[in-house]
Amino acid sequence: MRSNEERARRAAKRALLPAELVAAMVVETETDRFALPVRRRSSETEIVVRRRAGDGVLEGPACAGCGASSLRLYLCDEQLHVLCDGCGRAGRLDSERCRGCRPQGTRPARLAAADPCTR
Numbered sequence: 001m002r003s004n005e006e007r008a009r010r011a012a013k014r015a016l017l018p019a020e021l022v023a024a025m026v027v028e029t030e031t032d033r034f035a036l037p038v039r040r041r042s043s044e045t046e047i048v049v050r051r052r053a054g055d056g057v058l059e060g061p062a063c064a065g066c067g068a069s070s071l072r073l074y075l076c077d078e079q080l081h082v083l084c085d086g087c088g089r090a091g092r093l094d095s096e097r098c099r100g101c102r103p104q105g106t107r108p109a110r111l112a113a114a115d116p117c118t119r
Helices: 004-019
Strands: 031-040 043-052
């Protein structure tokens, strides 16, 4: 059971919620765009790297697995998905290991059993 103090504190907090402000700012700036040709085995594609004009920072393409921008890239074997350092360190990047070819949530089902003889 909650004390009267706790109830009063929560009621005061709920009363302040509508007064909370949410602010956002959109900044548009020019960027230089560089299309870099890459080749993996017999497939080839282009990877786009951008340089912000304001501060000169390079931004790599988004990872097909987690969406993070990265300049240290890995390419999967089949579809040439761009993967960041964290998602691409799986060794061989076939379609079973590539998070771009196999989006999260579509992993094969596994059965955990206490008895190793159980199917």
